[in-house]
Amino acid sequence: MNSLKRLSFIMVMMIMNMAFTNAQTSIKSDLELKAQLMKMDGKLYLFITDEKDSPYSNKDITASVKLKDVNGKKQKVTLSPFGESAFVINDAVADFKQLVATLKFKSGTNTLIIYATFKNDGNAENRYACSMHPSELEKDAGKCTKCGMALSAKNVTTYQPSKVVRKGM
Numbered sequence: 692m693n694s695l696k697r698l699s700f701i702m703v704m705m706i707m708n709m710a711f712t713n714a715q716t717s718i719k720s721d722l723e724l725k726a727q728l729m730k731m732d733g734k735l736y737l738f739i740t741d742e743k744d745s746p747y748s749n750k751d752i753t754a755s756v757k758l759k760d761v762n763g764k765k766q767k768v769t770l771s772p773f774g775e776s777a778f779v780i781n782d783a784v785a786d787f788k789q790l791v792a793t794l795k796f797k798s799g800t801n802t803l804i805i806y807a808t809f810k811n812d813g814n815a816e817n818r819y820a821c822s823m824h825p826s827e828l829e830k831d832a833g834k835c836t837k838c839g840m841a842l843s844a845k846n847v848t849t850y851q852p853s854k855v856v857r858k859g860m
């Protein structure tokens with residue numbers, strides 16, 4: 692009888708554990724946040740997007756960056772919000788060897804942390820920007836979605852992360 696009780700207890704614990712794991716997975720899949728690094732006018736920016744590549748609010752995120760210059764020396768940088776879904780990396784060297792961005796997202800007592808590593812292997816691309824809303828970058832020419840002004844072409848460098856690690860939630 693004792694061992695039967697113990698066995699049923701273990702089974703209940705296993706089922707509870709499975710249910711908990713499933714709940715964790717479903718929350719995590721809702722938050723497939725991505726970070727894209729961009730160089731524009733000699734400055735580095737971190738753009739945050741969701742799983743549909745739509746801009747994601749920078750208000751919900753605490754971001755920090757660890758940067759190594761071309762010689763591998765650590766650079767001290769700070770971040771400030773840029774528009775509604777990006778951060779500008781202040782005091783950053785335009786050319787770097789490695790950049791690790793840490794994004795912390797808090798939802799209640801849960802925290803999701805994303806570490807994205809970038810190497811200096813960006814692609815030159817064109818983006819279209821509004822002079823009044825510089826954070827509203829579009830891939831195609833047209834008008835600003837905020838004020839209707841014609842967008843002007845800009846040469847930028849975009850970087851995709853070489854490695855992404857997710858923790859929590």
Ligand SMILES: [Zn+2]
Nearest residue numbers: 821824835838
């Ligand atoms: Zn505008």
